[in-house]
Amino acid sequence: MFNVERWREIFQSIQKNKLRTALSGFTVSLGILIFIILFGLGEGLKNSYSDLFLNEANNVIFIYPGKTTKPYGGFKTNRQIELKNEDVDAIMDEFQESIEYLNPRLFVSEPIKYKLESYQFDINAVAPSNQQIEKHVLMKGRYINEKDIIEKNKVTTIGRLVARDIFKGEDPLGKFINLGSRAFKVVGVFQDTSGDTEENKLIIPYTTRQQILKGTDEIGTLAITFDQNIGGSGAVKLSNNVKSLLKKRKSIDPSDPSGIRVRNVADEIDRSLQFANALQIIITFVGIGTLIAGIIGISNIMVFIVKERTKELGIRKALGAEPNEIIKMILSESIFITTLSGFFGMILGIIVLNSLDSGALQDYFITRAGVDFGIAFFATIILIVFGVVAGYVPAKRAASIKPIVALRDE
Numbered sequence: 441m442f443n444v445e446r447w448r449e450i451f452q453s454i455q456k457n458k459l460r461t462a463l464s465g466f467t468v469s470l471g472i473l474i475f476i477i478l479f480g481l482g483e484g485l486k487n488s489y490s491d492l493f494l495n496e497a498n499n500v501i502f503i504y505p506g507k508t509t510k511p512y513g514g515f516k517t518n519r520q521i522e523l524k525n526e527d528v529d530a531i532m533d534e535f536q537e538s539i540e541y542l543n544p545r546l547f548v549s550e551p552i553k554y555k556l557e558s559y560q561f562d563i564n565a566v567a568p569s570n571q572q573i574e575k576h577v578l579m580k581g582r583y584i585n586e587k588d589i590i591e592k593n594k595v596t597t598i599g600r601l602v603a604r605d606i607f608k609g610e611d612p613l614g615k616f617i618n619l620g621s622r623a624f625k626v627v628g629v630f631q632d633t634s635g636d637t638e639e640n641k642l643i644i645p646y647t648t649r650q651q652i653l654k655g656t657d658e659i660g661t662l663a664i665t666f667d668q669n670i671g672g673s674g675a676v677k678l679s680n681n682v683k684s685l686l687k688k689r690k691s692i693d694p695s696d697p698s699g700i701r702v703r704n705v706a707d708e709i710d711r712s713l714q715f716a717n718a719l720q721i722i723i724t725f726v727g728i729g730t731l732i733a734g735i736i737g738i739s740n741i742m743v744f745i746v747k748e749r750t751k752e753l754g755i756r757k758a759l760g761a762e763p764n765e766i767i768k769m770i771l772s773e774s775i776f777i778t779t780l781s782g783f784f785g786m787i788l789g790i791i792v793l794n795s796l797d798s799g800a801l802q803d804y805f806i807t808r809a810g811v812d813f814g815i816a817f818f819a820t821i822i823l824i825v826f827g828v829v830a831g832y833v834p835a836k837r838a839a840s841i842k843p844i845v846a847l848r849d850e
Contacts, residue, residue: 450773460741464777467737468827469785472820475727476789476811479819482723484809499540500573501679502703503662503686509698513691521690521699525650525657530689531664531682538666538678541569544646544659550620552642554606561602562641563619565649571630573663574638581613581628588645595648597628599639619644622652679704731823739830742774746834763839770838774831775824782820782827790816 454461505521528542548563564570571583576597583597596619603612603626616623624644632638650656666678683702684694692699756766793809 447772449769450776453773454777460744461777464741465781465784467741468778468781468823469788471731471733471735471737472782472785472816472823473789473792474730475819476786476816477792478723478727478730479815480789480793480809480811481806482719483811484806485719485723486717487809488807499665499668499675500705501664501666501675501682502705503664503682504701504703505661506698506701508692508696510693510696512693512696515691519699521692523659523662523686525659527686527689528659528662531662531685534685535678535682538670538674539664540667541567541572541663541665543567543569543573543663543665544661545570545663546646546649546660548619548644548649551618552606553618554615557606559602559606561599563644564641565644565646567646569665570643570663573665575633576630576638576643577633579629579631581626583628583630584643584645589647592648592651593645594622594624595627595645596624597630597643598626599641600629600631601636601639602642603629620652675704727819731819735823735826735830739833742770742831743834746770746838766839767832767835770835771828771831774835775828778824778827778831782824786816786820 503523505523508515508517508519508521511517523544525544528544532539532542543566546565548565550563552559552561552563566584567589568583568585570576571578576583578597579600581597584595587593588595596617598606598612606612606617607615612626612629615626617626618624619642630639630643646659650658664678664682666675670678679702683700686692686700687694687696690699790811790813793811796809
């Protein structure tokens with residue numbers, strides 16, 4: 441039941457002891473403020489890792505041919521391994537249930553010319569599945585397609601920045617640009633979720649590039665996307681099986697680490713996000729330590745408050761005040777100060793996080809620093825609860841002191 445007299449006494453006590461009240465509130469506010477800022481910065485760090493590694497498809501396995509380091513099957517060491525179109529077909533036949541896309545890739549180094557000007561951009565000879573793997577988003581026109589692969593068409597889909605720099609405001613669709621000594625028709629323009637690096641590229645069919653290289657069927661590297669339902673362990677198993685298949689086809693020692701190299705993006709992302717989560721846990725523990733320090737500070741202040749008011753409490757007991765009344769009075773003051781200060785610190789912490797310069801934070805690998813309101817509220821409630829407990833212990837001790845002993849206290 442609401443007791444007007446008790447709250448009047450609480451406000452009189454607060455007004456009479458402004459410094460003590462300010463110190464108590466400052467301890468609580470600072471504890472929750474530091475916790476929220478640290479937790480929010482930890483979330484920003486985790487967001488940066490997610491953005492960095494999830495801009496492109498994360499269910500990708502990259503296959504790189506290398507040089508052998510061991511003799512095997514009658515072949516000497518230091519043999520350069522080459523991937524062929526037939527290897528792509530063999531992988532698809534063997535693992536078609538687990539594979540979504542196969543993307544043979546050749547990296548091209550050719551001068552680019554339009555009208556009388558020359559340019560230097562990256563040229564990637566790939567399959568149409570490159571669009572899904574790299575998350576290219578069409579702005580106009582179309583991406584290279586299966587018909588281009590089959591017919592070995594001289595067409596190209598160009599990045600946004602390539603279109604800007606070469607065509608300078610002209611509509612690039614249908615225009616022809618020279619890649620080396622051959623004219624390619626621009627059929628589309630794309631942008632990319634990861635930014636400028638990808639948008640500085642030209643995409644052409646890999647079979648067209650093979651034809652230009654005098655009809656070779658060699659490919660540079662191979663990207664494979666797998667069904668995410670197979671999970672992390674399934675992805676690792678698929679990587680190992682593809683590697684074993686290629687080593688067998690190329691007569692490479694099974695224990696040779698360099699003949700065929702495999703990079704599993706899903707496994708790398710998992711390890712990187714585990715690292716980010718570990719950092720978040722560490723930061724959270726530091727924040728919890730700050731909360732504990734705040735709780736200890738409240739406890740010390742409450743002990744001091746009760747000690748300071750020992751004689752007053754003795755007089756109240758001598759005049760007939762019940763122990764429960766004394767406990768309620770001290771706890772009510774503790775709850776009021778802790779709650780008010782805790783929510784002030786929570787709101788201030790959220791405001792500080794929202795006002796931080798996102799551009800400056802990105803220099804420290806922190807993106808979209810923030811904290812969920814539910815977590816901030818929960819942390820504040822925890823601090824308030826422990827603040828009440830911190831006030832109850834000395835209040836209980838004070839309520840049990842005999843009036844005569846309390847009145848003798850100096």
